[in-house]
Amino acid sequence: MNTTLDRLSPGETATVTALDVEGPQRRRLMDLGILPGTRIRAERSSPLGDPTAYLVRGSLLVLRRNHAGRIHVDRHQG
Amino acid sequence: MSPTPSPPTTSACGTCALNNAANLRRLGVDPSGHDLVVALAGNPNTGKSTVFNALTGLRQHVGNWAGKTVDRAEGGFEYHERRYKLVDLPGTYSLLSTSEDEDIARDFLVFGRPDVTTVVVDATRLERDLNLVLQILQITTRVVVAVNLVDEARRHGITVDFRHLSRELGVPAVGMAARRGTGIEDLLDAVERVALSPTSFGGRRLIHRNRRLERAVSHLAERVARHVPGVTNPRWVALRLLEGDATLERAVAEGRLRELVADPAELRSETVPEEPDA
Amino acid sequence: MTRSPILDETDRLRAELPENFRDDIVESLYAEAARISATSLSHGERPARPTLDKLLDRILTHRVWGFLAMGALLFGVFWFTIAGAAVPSDLLSNLLVEHGHEQLNRLSRLLSLPDWMSGLLVDGVYLSTAWVVAVMLPPMAIFFPLFTILEDFGYLPRVAFNLDRLFAKAGAHGKQALTMMMGYGCNAAGVTATRIIDSPRERLIAVITNNFSICNGRWPVLILLGTVFLGQLAPPPLAAVVAAASVTTVAALGVLTALVVSWGLSRTVLRGATSVYSLELPPYRPPRIWRTLYTSLIDRTLKVLRRAVTMAAPAGAATWLISNITVADASLAAHLVDLLAPLGWLMGLNGIILLAYVVAIPANEIVVPTILMLTMTLGTNLFGAEQGVLLELGTAETATVLVQAGGWTLLTAVNLMLFTLLHNPCGTTILTIWHETRSATWTAVATLLPVGLGIVVTSLTAAVARWAGWG
Numbered sequence A: 001m002n003t004t005l006d007r008l009s010p011g012e013t014a015t016v017t018a019l020d021v022e023g024p025q026r027r028r029l030m031d032l033g034i035l036p037g038t039r040i041r042a043e044r045s046s047p048l049g050d051p052t053a054y055l056v057r058g059s060l061l062v063l064r065r066n067h068a069g070r071i072h073v074d075r076h077q078g
Numbered sequence B: 001m002s003p004t005p006s007p008p009t010t011s012a013c014g015t016c017a018l019n020n021a022a023n024l025r026r027l028g029v030d031p032s033g034h035d036l037v038v039a040l041a042g043n044p045n046t047g048k049s050t051v052f053n054a055l056t057g058l059r060q061h062v063g064n065w066a067g068k069t070v071d072r073a074e075g076g077f078e079y080h081e082r083r084y085k086l087v088d089l090p091g092t093y094s095l096l097s098t099s100e101d102e103d104i105a106r107d108f109l110v111f112g113r114p115d116v117t118t119v120v121v122d123a124t125r126l127e128r129d130l131n132l133v134l135q136i137l138q139i140t141t142r143v144v145v146a147v148n149l150v151d152e153a154r155r156h157g158i159t160v161d162f163r164h165l166s167r168e169l170g171v172p173a174v175g176m177a178a179r180r181g182t183g184i185e186d187l188l189d190a191v192e193r194v195a196l197s198p199t200s201f202g203g204r205r206l207i208h209r210n211r212r213l214e215r216a217v218s219h220l221a222e223r224v225a226r227h228v229p230g231v232t233n234p235r236w237v238a239l240r241l242l243e244g245d246a247t248l249e250r251a252v253a254e255g256r257l258r259e260l261v262a263d264p265a266e267l268r269s270e271t272v273p274e275e276p277d278a
Numbered sequence C: 001m002t003r004s005p006i007l008d009e010t011d012r013l014r015a016e017l018p019e020n021f022r023d024d025i026v027e028s029l030y031a032e033a034a035r036i037s038a039t040s041l042s043h044g045e046r047p048a049r050p051t052l053d054k055l056l057d058r059i060l061t062h063r064v065w066g067f068l069a070m071g072a073l074l075f076g077v078f079w080f081t082i083a084g085a086a087v088p089s090d091l092l093s094n095l096l097v098e099h100g101h102e103q104l105n106r107l108s109r110l111l112s113l114p115d116w117m118s119g120l121l122v123d124g125v126y127l128s129t130a131w132v133v134a135v136m137l138p139p140m141a142i143f144f145p146l147f148t149i150l151e152d153f154g155y156l157p158r159v160a161f162n163l164d165r166l167f168a169k170a171g172a173h174g175k176q177a178l179t180m181m182m183g184y185g186c187n188a189a190g191v192t193a194t195r196i197i198d199s200p201r202e203r204l205i206a207v208i209t210n211n212f213s214i215c216n217g218r219w220p221v222l223i224l225l226g227t228v229f230l231g232q233l234a235p236p237p238l239a240a241v242v243a244a245a246s247v248t249t250v251a252a253l254g255v256l257t258a259l260v261v262s263w264g265l266s267r268t269v270l271r272g273a274t275s276v277y278s279l280e281l282p283p284y285r286p287p288r289i290w291r292t293l294y295t296s297l298i299d300r301t302l303k304v305l306r307r308a309v310t311m312a313a314p315a316g317a318a319t320w321l322i323s324n325i326t327v328a329d330a331s332l333a334a335h336l337v338d339l340l341a342p343l344g345w346l347m348g349l350n351g352i353i354l355l356a357y358v359v360a361i362p363a364n365e366i367v368v369p370t371i372l373m374l375t376m377t378l379g380t381n382l383f384g385a386e387q388g389v390l391l392e393l394g395t396a397e398t399a400t401v402l403v404q405a406g407g408w409t410l411l412t413a414v415n416l417m418l419f420t421l422l423h424n425p426c427g428t429t430i431l432t433i434w435h436e437t438r439s440a441t442w443t444a445v446a447t448l449l450p451v452g453l454g455i456v457v458t459s460l461t462a463a464v465a466r467w468a469g470w471g
């Protein structure tokens, strides 16, 4: 199901489909290992609600909601 | 501040058996009269500074978070009667740096021409860290891959086939747990082997799946090499130009590409925005 | 300027490439990395993140427990520092300040040094250095190893994670919290640490606000004031707790100030969107406690000693000189104190304290000894001290001196604690800011903004206190 990364609840897994970010920031995300086809899992939200830590290729990366919202994903069922 | 690490701790672990590779002599901050330069590169928080301390006997700050080291630190060690200068670099996710600490690492790796580049990778994050290894291999094949934190990996039930890894990458890959001092001897042997090998400085051919890109890079690299004889890594420069690296573009436009080779610090992008009243 | 043929060629070649060729580059690297890693690794049955890590995160980044743990850890570290430093501090002060000073005096008489020389060397240089070592060394040798253990454990990024929403609201970068924590060691190091922030705008905000992280040179000042003035208000068994609580409060105020100033900057002169950032939460790693204690102890000791020699010694000499050079019937110090007195009064402090801050621009460590030295010589000459001789008193008698000779009240102590938080960065930090920003304007902003804030805040508290009749 198509959605954006910020919509995942902790524990849910998805596959990245597209990055709606351009320029160096896009590059930065890709260098961190977030690119189309990458499996990503929402791990924990910060105690204040935002940001959220995501498990990507074995490491926990923290993204703020407004940035995560620009990463399109396909949510895994179940 | 404080780019120079503190003086060596002599007594603490210099004598404990595990920590002591028999032919290693830690030289502290004194890399004078060195024959060879070894750079320590890698993703953030993989244990570069820990390896640095183990080899030089210095006390460069380490910490369990990405971004602890933000400056270059130098030290020395002697192995088999040969003197090495070891350069600890800030961690970097890729060679296309965006922040100043990453610039420092990138500049040294690309333009500093170390005799050996030791890429320290985290055994528990091998996939991501290999991304950087592959990028570095595009610049130079005088590389040793030090797979650190194998103790952590073992705790997670991960084992690494170093021979296979080594074969795949075409450069030596050794396993180590730098904090305990295991694997230091293997690392030193690999570094020595690469340092003494006649391998050229050139990188391994790009493995871009896109043929058109590959052609464009080769073509542009040739132009760059002709235009600026002696430039280090024309292929890398070409690739960066194609990608639109503003710093490199400016350097080319102003005819400073050659100077960049001489003084990598120049490459650092201007980091200060307009004055407040502007 | 003529366009370089290489750039023209680049443009031409780029135009021929497919639109997403940049993505292709990264994707092919990752595809290769994934292949190699998959064939080189064999996984056991264990999960990607160990359960222990998950459990720890569930507590340390919990809505309630997370913040409680943060407060408790900070407070615990201060309490431990205050309680643990008392005895060694007294010991050192006994040894270096009392006995050492006496022996040196005897020696200088034996060598029949001229008065001015023994005064300058023994009463000025030696005493202030000895005092700084006695007061700074023990707390810093306890505080930093504890902090380093937390750092090695992997706790610092969790703090950044917990507080990030506040930083986001303030328009600041998510890694600013990390650079502030480095500032707790030394603001110069904190300013250098801002290199990890890739956006110039957010980096400048982090540079300017780093001074609100209380540094190495200021912790002991706060600890001393908290112990001597606030701790003594409480019954003895609770003294250390109250002192620790007061220091924790000032540290928390520092974080708050950094957030408010960041917010102000990002809404005015440093406007812009926050950039995508890449805070990473590393796996927890068991710290090697003994090794950390050992190296961190040595590190701090060397640092404090080095600073004492390079900073406290000249400052001691300067203080002795201004106390002993007489111009028109009074010492230079007395004139300067008179000059600063009105501003001092306004800020609920006094002229001596402000003069001490001027002398201590190179290093904050020297503030308290200078205040004491000046108070002893310029205050009511209660203790019959010589001009510019630093006290030979333990910390316990310090309060007496300040209250009786200096006319201090609780307001003076509280405002001095506030001013310790809010004043210009030390000389080394100012130089580092210049080095990192290469901008005179921004260096000036980073230097003057905190003092300005300090003057406003202390004047306000002084006015309120006086109005309420506490002053």
Ligand SMILES: Nc1nc2c(ncn2[C@@H]2O[C@H](COP(=O)(O)OP(=O)(O)OP(=O)(O)O)[C@@H](O)[C@H]2O)c(=O)[nH]1
Pocket (backbone or CB within 6 Å): B042, B043, B044, B045, B046, B047, B048, B049, B050, B051, B061, B062, B063, B064, B065, B066, B067, B068, B069, B070, B089, B090, B091, B092, B148, B149, B150, B151, B152, B176, B177, B178, B179, B180, C151, C152, C153, C285
């Ligand atoms: N268990 C274990 N921990 C290690 C090992 N090597 C390093 N560490 C720990 O990993 C953390 C990071 O080590 P550093 O040496 O600071 O890493 P770095 O690569 O220099 O990090 P940056 O400077 O931030 O790029 C520290 O807490 C070390 O104590 C190891 O072999 N085993």
Ligand SMILES: [Mg+2]
Pocket (backbone or CB within 6 Å): B048, B049, B050, B061, B062, B068, B069, B089, B090, B091
């Ligand atoms: Mg490091």
